[in-house]
Structures are given as structure tokens and as C-alpha cells.
Amino acid sequence: MELKVAIVANKEELTIQVVYRLRRLLAQAGIPEDPLQPTIVISVGGDGTLLSAFHQYEAQLYQVRFIGVHTGHLGFYTDWRDYELAEMVASLQNEEIKSISYPLLEVKIGYANGKPKRRLLALNESTIKRGNRTMVADVYIKDELFERFRGDGLSISTPTGSTAYNKSVGGAVLHPSINAMQLAEIASLNNRVFRTLGSPIVISDNDWLQIKLQHSSDYQVTVDQLDIPQDQMDTICYRIAQERIRFVSTRHMHFWHRVKDAFIGDSEAHEI
Numbered sequence: 001m002e003l004k005v006a007i008v009a010n011k012e013e014l015t016i017q018v019v020y021r022l023r024r025l026l027a028q029a030g031i032p033e034d035p036l037q038p039t040i041v042i043s044v045g046g047d048g049t050l051l052s053a054f055h056q057y058e059a060q061l062y063q064v065r066f067i068g069v070h071t072g073h074l075g076f077y078t079d080w081r082d083y084e085l086a087e088m089v090a091s092l093q094n095e096e097i098k099s100i101s102y103p104l105l106e107v108k109i110g111y112a113n114g115k116p117k118r119r120l121l122a123l124n125e126s127t128i129k130r131g132n133r134t135m136v137a138d139v140y141i142k143d144e145l146f147e148r149f150r151g152d153g154l155s156i157s158t159p160t161g162s163t164a165y166n167k168s169v170g171g172a173v174l175h176p177s178i179n180a181m182q183l184a185e186i187a188s189l190n191n192r193v194f195r196t197l198g199s200p201i202v203i204s205d206n207d208w209l210q211i212k213l214q215h216s217s218d219y220q221v222t223v224d225q226l227d228i229p230q231d232q233m234d235t236i237c238y239r240i241a242q243e244r245i246r247f248v249s250t251r252h253m254h255f256w257h258r259v260k261d262a263f264i265g266d267s268e269a270h271e272i
């Protein structure tokens with residue numbers, strides 16, 4: 001495979017210096033930059049920067065592999081630290097670069113006004129919320145009504161997104177080798193009258209979710225960090241996408257080690 005690199009970076013001072021060093025190392029290694037038709041996309045910044053890089057190149061997933069350099073702490077999509085650039089560039093020169101791929105979420109939005117359906121891909125999650133009023137929506141699994149949800153909103157996440165917003169709303173952390181999506185409730189109303197399952201559910205890649213919205217005017221739908229304009233959405237369908245995101249995996253960090261590093265640290269070292 002021909003090596004052609006694109007760099008996506010955030011605007012922080014440290015990142016600007018890292019990108020300068022990275023460009024010098026790539027030039028020394030004879031690896032050209034091609035922001036239009038890259039085969040490798042290097043993201044420099046944080047997990048948020050990798051999300052932006054994914055959306056910038058999502059139409060080219062069939063030919064692109066991603067690699068993340070973190071300018072802060074280690075992230076979930078970023079394997080390399082800013083002081084390891086030389087090692088990272090050298091690893092790209094290996095004859096055969098290994099990859100690892102992760103599931104993506106397909107989001108299909110239907111509109112009440114007859115507008116054609118819109119298809120998007122999420123790397124972390126999609127959320128549906130409704131201003132400061134109670135959101136009412138029917139949740140279907142496949143084509144069967146599962147529950148009527150009332151509350152602040154719903155989050156539907158990928159396994160790699162399970163450590164992001166999903167975790168903040170009480171969802172489980174899912175190993176990214178599991179080809180599934182997770183539905184988590186955001187502050188559901190549960191009393192004698194209204195009832196939802198009240199716990200997150202994990203949905204297999206054979207099934208799909210349909211969320212039928214009760215009011216078609218004031219919803220806020222997100223796909224990763226993108227806000228989707230309302231425009232009378234009435235049904236949103238979620239399933240595991242055919243496409244997957246591929247990462248260069250010249251080094252591999254154990255997923256649970258990463259989770260521990262990000263959320264727990266060394267706290268268990270204290271004697272009981």
C-alpha cells in the first residue's frame with residue numbers, strides 16, 4: 001500500500017509544535033502528505049481531534065487508516081504520545097502495517113415533511129434530547145415496540161464510544177471487540193404511570209433500533225460532536241454500520257488497561 005499521509009490537528013500551542021516536528025520526521029522518512037487522498041490519517045490532539053478526523057475522512061474509510069497522537073494524557077483513540085513521534089513514523093515504514101478495526105453506528109433520520117432520509121455514521125454516539133421539555137418517544141427493537149420513553153433523552157453508542165458520553169449517563173463500558181450498540185437512558189421518568197426498563201441495553205448487530213419521536217419540532221440530535229438540524233425529524237433508525245473504522249495497530253494497548261488508566265489510576269494500591 002502506498003503511504004500518503006494527512007494530518008488533522010487541534011489549534012493548541014503544543015499541538016502546533018508537535019505537528020511541526022511530525023512534518024520534519026515524515027519528510028526525512030520520505031513519506032508524502034496528501035490531504036485529499038491519504039492512506040493514513042494522523043490525528044494530533046485528543047480523542048476529540050480523532051473524532052473530527054474521522055468525520056473529515058468518513059467518505060474514504062475503505063482506503064484510510066487512522067493513527068492518533070495525544071498531546072495530553074493517553075486517550076481511547078490515541079496510542080502515541082507527543083514525545084514518541086520518531087518511533088511512530090518509523091513504525092509506519094514497516095513493510096506490512098497491521099490494522100485493527102472497530103464498529104461504527106449507522107444513523108438514519110426520517111422526516112415528517114417528506115424530505116429524503118439522511119444517513120450518518122457515528123464513531124462515539126448519537127444522542128436525542130428535547131429542549132427543556134420532557135422528551136416522549138417510542139423505542140422499537142427491530143419492528144416491535146419495546147417501550148415508551150419519557151425523560152431527558154437517549155444515547156446510542158458504539159463500543160469505543162461507551163467510555164465517552166454513554167459512561168457519564170450510567171451506561172456500561174463495552175469491549176470494542178463486541179459488535180454491538182448500547183442504548184442508555186438520560187434521566188427517564190419512572191413512576192406508577194410512566195415506565196421504562198431503566199437500565200442500559202446492549203443490542204446485537206442483527207437487530208436495529210427505531211426511535212419514533214412524538215413531537216417533531218424541538219429535538220436536539222447529535223452525532224459525535226455534530227449537531228443535526230431539527231427540520232421535522234420523526235424517526236431515527238440505528239444499527240451497527242457495514243463500514244468500520246480502521247486504526248494502524250503497530251502497538252497495542254490492552255483495552256482494560258486503558259480504561260483503568262483513564263478512570264481509576266493507581267487508587268487500588270492503598271492497603272485495605
Ligand code: NAP
Nearest residue numbers: 046047048049075076124125160161163164165168224225
Ligand atoms: P468535548 O466536550 O470538548 O470533550 C469531551 C471529552 O470526552 C474530552 O475529554 C474527550 O477526550 C473525551 N472523549 C471523547 N471521546 C471519548 C471516548 N471515546 N472515550 C473516552 N473519552 C472520550 O467534546 P469533543 O472533544 O468534541 O468530543 C465529543 C464527545 O464528547 C462526544 O462524542 C461525547 O461522547 C463527549 N461528551 C461527553 C459529555 C459527558 O461525558 N457529559 C458531554 C458532552 C460530550 P480528549 O480530551 O482526549 O479529547
